[in-house]
Amino acid sequence: AQRVTQPEKLLSVFKGAPVELKCNYSYSGSPELFWYVQYSRQRLQLLLRHISRESIKGFTADLNKGETSFHLKKPFAQEEDSAMYYCALGSSGTYKYIFGTGTRLKVLA
Amino acid sequence: ETGVTQSPTHLIKTRGQQVTLRCSSQSGHNTVSWYQQALGQGPQFIFQYYREEENGRGNFPPRFSGLQFPNYSSELNVNALELDDSALYLCASSLAGSLSDTIYFGEGSWLTVV
Numbered sequence: 001a002q003r004v005t006q007p008e009k010l011l012s013v014f015k016g017a018p019v020e021l022k023c024n025y026s027y028s029g030s031p032e033l034f035w036y037v038q039y040s041r042q043r044l045q046l047l048l049r050h051i052s053r054e055s056i057k058g059f060t061a062d063l064n065k066g067e068t069s070f071h072l073k074k075p076f077a078q079e080e081d082s083a084m085y086y087c088a089l090g091s092s093g094t095y096k097y098i099f100g101t102g103t104r105l106k107v108l109a
Numbered sequence: 110e111t112g113v114t115q116s117p118t119h120l121i122k123t124r125g126q127q128v129t130l131r132c133s134s135q136s137g138h139n140t141v142s143w144y145q146q147a148l149g150q151g152p153q154f155i156f157q158y159y160r161e162e163e164n165g166r167g168n169f170p171p172r173f174s175g176l177q178f179p180n181y182s183s184e185l186n187v188n189a190l191e192l193d194d195s196a197l198y199l200c201a202s203s204l205a206g207s208l209s210d211t212i213y214f215g216e217g218s219w220l221t222v223v
Contacts, residue, residue, distance in 0.1 A: 004151075043113075044152070044199065044214040051209070086151050095165050095207065096142070099151030 002027050004089050006100035013077050014108050021072040021103050023061075023087030032090030033063055033070040034097070039083045047072075047085070057081070077107045113202050113215035121221045122190050130185045130218045132200030140164070141183040142212065143175060144199040152199055158183055159205070187220075195222045 003026040013019055025031060035047040048056045050063040050070060061072045070087060087100040114133045122128050134141050140159045144152035154167035158177035172188040181202075187194055197217040203210040 043216050046211050088151075095140075095157055095159075096154040096167060097152070097212075098154070099144075101149070101151050 002089060002091060002098050004087050004098050004100035006085075006087055006103050008103045009101070010104045010106065012106045012108060015079055016076050019072075019074045019077045019081070019105065019107075021085050021087075021105065023070045023072065023100060025068050025070065025087075025089050027068075027089055027091075031063070031065075033061070034088040034090065035059070035061055035070075035072050036086040036088055036099070037083050038086070044086070077105075079107045079109060081105060082107045113200055113213050115198075115200050115215035115218050117218055118216070119219045119221075121223060124190055124192060124222055126190050127186065127188045128190060128220060130187075130198050130200075130220070132183045132185070132202075132215060134181045134183065134200075134202030135213050138202035138204055138213070139181050140203045140205055140210075141177055141181065142201045142203075143183070143185045144201065145169075146197040146199055146217070147193075148196070155185070190222045192222050195220060 005024045007022055033050040036044050037047040038044045059074045061070050063070050084102050084104050086102045088097040113135050116131045142157040143155040146152045155169050156166040157164045161177045174186045177183045197219050199217045200215045201212040203212040
């Protein structure tokens with residue numbers, strides 16, 4: 001079964017500390033993984049996708065097929081990173097996304 | 110260029126009633142997807158429309174139905190509402206429905222069933 005697991009509902013870190021938001025997936029084919037972010041009072045928006053191998057707002061995520069993980073990392077958290085983060089798995093052939101339950105990141109001053 | 114807009118933003122319905130939610134896709138986008146997001150959960154895929162045809166469906170019963178119009182706007186209809194249908198309903202549009210396309214979400218319609 002296709003599934004995305006985000007084990008942490010809430011992650012609190014101090015400003016300047018490293019951040020790692022965990023995401024594990026279950027998928028039998030070749031996965032396409034994404035991270036979406038929702039800032040307070042804003043709509044859900046794409047943060048980054050694994051296929052681009054890009055860094056957005058200092059965040060990176062590496063697809064580890066052996067561990068079936070796609071953890072989101074940032075070396076130095078900023079207060080403006082506080083938001084809800086969703087990991088999503090793209091299901092090719094049906095064009096649908098399977099979302100995890102999300103992790104709320106709180107960056108403390 | 111306008112973003113994805115949804116209406117209404119909030120509504121309350123009684124169990125057994127029917128509801129229609131509306132979505133205007135981003136300019137130039139021909140694909141619309143609908144998601145249900147229950148409290149504390151991630152969005153769950155309901156279905157997708159591409160050029161007015163249903164192009165994929167999630168694990169939702171037939172009382173969840175949709176339409177896409179020639180201008181690519183879309184409706185989500187839910188019949189025989191149940192209490193568990195209470196959720197945020199998100200519409201998302203993209204250029205062509207491929208996973209390589211960025212999808213853009215609307216702000217959602219909050220549905221409460223009492």
